[in-house]
Amino acid sequence: MVGAFSSLGCLQTKTRWLKPPLGWCKLNTDGAVSVRNGEASCGGVVRDNLGGWLIGFSKKIGICSTFEAELWGLYEGLSAAWMIGVDKLLVEIDCLDVVKLFADRRTVDRCVALVPYIMELLSRQWQVRLAHVRREGNCVADWLAKHASVDDFLCHRLLLAPMEVFALL
Incomplete structure (x- = not known):
């Protein structure tokens, strides 16, 4: 299905990172808001079906809600995956509200400015x-x-995994 969006698995909840099927890549994204100063940021990584790092990203956003930070993570992650030519992408997000928002594209609430871009x-x-x-x-x-x-506030693209995340990979 070219150009298809699917919410398959949108209610499945996984507890550890699993490799995507052969021919697919996986994008994991996250948004964070500091309780100390309210500053938000997002980050994520695209990996191949063997778990190999393809591209990562990290971006300071400024003051916004956690939900908006999660949306920024999805936007920047999709942009990075598209930029490197991924054509089959599984996206995992730890914010169920974001997954539910896009589960039915016909009823997506466009009140958040970033939603049309996503x-x-x-x-x-x-x-x-x-x-x-x-x-x-x-x-x-x-x-x-x-x-x-x-x-x-630039989105920093990471072609190599930072040393600090090797243990997490």
Whole structure:
């Protein structure tokens, strides 16, 4: 199904990272908001069907809700996967509300400004499936989100895994 979006597995909850099927890549994303100062960030990683690192990202967002930070993670992750030419992508997010938001594309609430941009990415010529994952299965994305640069608001693309996440991979 070219250009298809599927919510298959959207209610499945996994507790650890599992490799995607042959021919698929997996994107794990996360958003984080500091309780100390309210600053938000997001991060994530795209891995191949063997678990190999393809690209990661980390971005400071500024002040926003946790839900919005999760949406930023999804947006930046989809953008990174598209940029490197992924055509079959499983997306795992530890925010069930984000997965539910996109479960039925016809009724997506567009009140958050970022939603139309995510919808545009999902409608491109590729297969994307969203699934919920427990926080334990999303530890690399969580680390990347929490360690975003505080110096700027650029999305930092990571072609190599940071040394600090090797133990988490």
